[in-house]
Amino acid sequence: MLADLIESLAKIVFIFTVNVGVFAPILGWVERKQSAVMQDRIGANRADILGFTAIGLFHSLADAVKLLTKEDFVPANANKFFHTLAPFIALVPAISAFAIIPFGGRYELFGREINLVIADLDVGILYVFALAGLATYGTVLAGWSSRSNWSLLGGLRASAQMLSYEVAMGLSIIGIIIVYGSLRLTDIGAAQENFFRWGIFLQPVGFIIYMTCAIAENKRIPFDIPEAESELVAGYFTEYSGMKFVMFWMAEFLEMVTISAIVTTLFFGAWHIPFVTDAMLLSWFSGFAGPNGAAALAMAVNIAVFFAKVSFFIWLQMTIRWTLPRFRYDQVMRMCWKMLLPLSLINLSITGLVVLLL
Amino acid sequence: MSTTTGLGQSPYSVQVGVPAAVLKAKKVRRRLDLTLWEKLYVAEIVRGLVITSKHFFINMLGFIFPPAGKKRKVFTVYYPEEKLTLPSAYRGRPVLVAHADGSEKCVACGLCEKMCPAHAISIVAAEKAPGERYPARYTLDLGRCVYCGYCEEVCPKEAIVMSDEYQGLAQGDRNLLRFQKEQLLRPEGKVKTRLYFVRRIYSKWNY
Amino acid sequence: MELLIFYAFCVGAVVSALLMVTTKRPVRAAMSLVATMSFLAGLYALLNAHLIAVLQLIVYAGAIMVLFLFVIMLLNIEEKEGKLAKNVFFIQLAGTVVVGILMVAMVVVMNKIGAPVAGAAVDETFGTTKAVGWMLFTKYLLPFEIASVLLLAAIVGAVILAKRRIDNSKA
Ligand code: SF4
Ligand code: SF4
Helix, strand or coil: CHHHHHHHHHHHHHHHHHHHHHHHHHHHHHHHHHHHHHCCCCCCCCCCECCECHHHCHHHHHHHHHHHCCCCCCCCCCCHHHHHHHHHHHHHHHHHHHHHCCCCCEEEECCEEEECCCCCCCCCHHHHHHHHHHHHHHHHHHHHHCCCHHHHHHHHHHHHHHHHHHHHHHHHHHHHHHHHCCCCHHHHHHHCCCHHHCHHHHCHHHHHHHHHHHHHHCCCCCCCHHHCHHHHCCHHHCCCCHHHHHHHHHHHHHHHHHHHHHHHHHHCCCCCECCECHHHHHHHHHHHHHHHHHHHHHHHHHHHHHHHHHHHHHHHHHHHHCCCCCCCHHHHHHHHHHHHHHHHHHHHHHHHHHHHHC | CCEEEECCCCCCCCEECCCCCCCCCCCCCCCCCCCHHHHCCHHHHHHHHHHHHHHHHHHHHHHHCCCCCCCCCCCCCCCCCCEECCCCCCCCCEEEEECCCCCECCCCCCHHHHHCCCCCEEEEEEEEECCEEEEEEEEEECCCCCCCCHHHHHCCCCCEEECCCCCCCCCCCHHHHEECHHHHEEEHHHHHHHHHHHHHHHHHHCC | CHHHHHHHHHHHHHHHHHHHHHCCCHHHHHHHHHHHHHHHHHHHHHCCCHHHHHHHHHHHHHHHHHHHHHHHHHHCHHHHCCHHHHHHHHHHHHHHHHHHHHHHHHHHHHHHHCCCCCCCCCCCCCCCHHHHHHHHHCCCHHHHHHHHHHHHHHHHHHHHHHHHHHHHHHC
C-alpha cells in the first residue's frame, strides 16, 4: 500500500515537474527563439543576469517576474466569479491530461512491477477527450464573463470551433482503436513494439486528421480565430492580465505537450526505439548492470526516447504555427465538417472493413 | 541596396538586404483557381514546412558552428555592438564642414536660415576681415530640425551637410538639443561621401 | 474513504442541481448543470462504470452543455429574465405533475427489478469498454438502434427546419 502510494506520488511529481517546471517555461523561450531562427533573425537574447544571457533563457524568468507582479485586472462589468474560474477550468485539464499517457514500459524493479504511467485507465484515450470537452468551458466562460465584445466573439468562435473539431478528432482516433483493439494507451504503446506496426503506417490518414484537429482544438495558428489578434485583440483572454493570463498561456503550451505525447503514443511507437524491443534493452543492460540496474536503465532509455519524440512533435507544431497563415472562420468550419469529418468517416469504414476481412 | 556594417568590435561584417545582383524578377503563376493537387492542402502545407524548416536548420547550424569570417545568414544587427554603415543618402544630423585649419566653411550668408522650414537655424554673422563674413554664432536646434536637408541643398559653400550621425538625437532636456557651432564642426574627411553624393544628386537640377 | 468521496459527490450533485433550478441567470444555471453532470460522472466512476462516466463527461458536459452555453451567449437571454413571471404558477404545476409521474414510474420499475444485493461481488470485467460494447451490440441491440434512429430523425428534422428558414429569407 505504502509502496504503491510512493510509486504513484513519484510518477506524479515527475510528470508535474517535467510539464509545469520544464516544458511550460521553456516553450515560451522556444516559441520566440524558433520563430526567430526560422525567419533568419536572432531572437530574444538581452535579458541577462550578471552579464550572462544563456541564449535568452532568462527571458522566461523575466516574463514570470513581470506577470506575477502585474495587477490582476477584472473589468468593471465582468462576472467576477466566472472570470476567476475560467483560467482554472482551462488549466486543470491541460495539466491532468498527462495522467494516462504512458512514458515507458512495464518493468520489474526490486520485486515490484512498475508501470510507467500514472493512471492506467481502461477508458484510456476517452479520458483525454472528456478533459478536452471540459477545457472548452474555460474558453467559453472567459469570453462570456469578461463583458467585452472582443472576448464574447472569441468565446463564441472558440466554442463552435472546439465543439466541431472534437467530433472529427474522436472519429480519427477510432481507426487506431480498431487496429489495436484497445482504448488503453499502455496496450496501444506496447502493441507498437514492432516498427512496422507503428500507428503512422497503419493509420496515416488518421494521423493527419488527428494532428489537424488537435491543433484546432488547441486554438493555435492556423486555427487561432478565437484569439485572432488582428480582429479580436486577443479574443477570449483580452481582459485577462497577470497570473490569470499566465494560466491561459500555460494551458496552451501544456496542451501542446499533451498533443505531442498522444501523437507519439498513438502513431509513433510510444516509448519504443525502432527495431529495439524492451526485452532486447533489458538483455543488453543486464550484461553489466544486473537485473535491477538493467530495469532502471531501460526505464531511463524509455523515458528519454519518449520525451525526445514529444520534443520533435512540439517542434513540428511550432514550425506549423510559424509557417501557415490563419484560416478564415468559414474556412475553418468548412474544413471540419466538409473535409475532415467525411474523411475520417471513410478512414473509419475502410479500417473496419480491412480489420474485419483480415 | 546592399551595405555593410562598420566592423567595430564585432568579428562579423554584416550584409543587410539582398545584393542588387541577386534580386531577380521571379515568375509568378497568376491563375487564382487552385489545381486539385493544391486543393488537397496537405502536400502544399508540407512544401511550406520544408521551406521554413530549411531556414531553421541552416540557421541552427550557423548558430552552433558560427562560420568564421563568412557572411551571416541572419539579418539581425546587434545594435549597440554592431552598427550599420549607412548609405550616403541617409540624412542624419546636419553638421558644419570645417576647413583643414579647423575654421568653418560657412560664410554666414543666411540662406539656410531662410530656407529652413522648421526655423531650426539661427545665425549671428560677423566679419573677420572687411568683406569676409563668418558666423559668430551658429545655433542649430535639433529639437526642431525635421531632417529635410534643405539647408544642405541651398548652401552655396557646401558648408552644411547631412551627416550619418544618428545617435544622441533624443535628449531628456531640450536645451541639450540646441547645438552650437563648435559642437557641429566636422572635418571635411568625415563627410566626404555625403559631399560627393550631394554633388551628384543636385547637379541633376543644374544649380 | 470511498464512502466519503461518494457523499461528497452526492452533496455536490444535489447542491448544484438545486442551484440550477433556483438561479435566475441562464449562464449560472447552465454551469450548475455542468457541475451536476460532472458530479454524476464521478458517481458513475465510483460505481466502477468508467466508460459511462467518461461518456457522460464527453457527451453531456463536454458537448451538449457547450451548445447550450453557446446559444445562451449568442442570444444574450440575460435581459429577458422575469418575462415568464405571469405563467410561472402553471409552469410550476406542470413541472410538479411531470416529475411526480416520473417518480411513480421509477418506483414501479425499481420494484420490478428488485433491490440490488448489498455488497454483491462485481464481475471483474464490469463496466469496462469491452463489456459495455458487448452488451450494447448483442442484448440491447434493438433499443440501441431505435435510439440512434430517433436521434437521426431529430437531426434531419433540425436541418430541414433550419434550411427552410434560410430559403424564406432569401425569397
Ligand atoms: S535639415 Fe531641414 S529642418 Fe533641419 S536644419 Fe536643415 S533645413 Fe532646417
Ligand atoms: S547657407 Fe551655408 S554658407 Fe550660408 S549661412 Fe548657411 S551654412 Fe553658412
